[in-house]
Amino acid sequence: MDGSWTVRWERNRDDPNSGDCARDTRTGRKVAVKRIANIFDDDVDAKRMLREIIIARHLRSVGTAIVRLTDVVQPAARVEDAKDLYLVFEMMESDLYKVIQSPQYLTELHVQSILYQLMCGIKFIHSAGVIHRDIKPSNVLIDQD
Secondary structure (H helix, E strand, C coil), X not given: CCCCCCEEEECCCCCCCCCEEEEECCCCCEEEXXXXXXXXXXXXXXXXXXXXXXXXXXXXXXXXXXXXXXXXECCCCCHHHCCCEEEEEECCCEEHHHHHHCCCCCCHHHHHHHHHHHHHHHHHHHHCCCCCCXXXXXXXXXXXX
């Protein structure tokens, strides 16, 4: 891992249910951070997380319909002391569940665009030989573009 990668932690005060976000001080971009606590306590969970990391790294090189894994950060100085692991993803503004629950009106063009991007993402994942077992609105990330 590149030792020059650092972040300045920020908490989204407007949304208490939001995940952690950080700012990459090299690029100035906001990133989403997924914390995996006690990663090595359970062998089965550790293998699942390794599988998720491998798939995310494989999918990050191509396609714009899939959120990109930017980095994997191990905060402990020594591997033997590591308890937690942090996955750093590109930042997305919201998810489909929040959009559906919001009072904001979606035009037919919005719905068509969301469905088109969703289908492109699923096609891309399936063409890479991966089957997503948990597609639901809260797992579909949305950007204002």
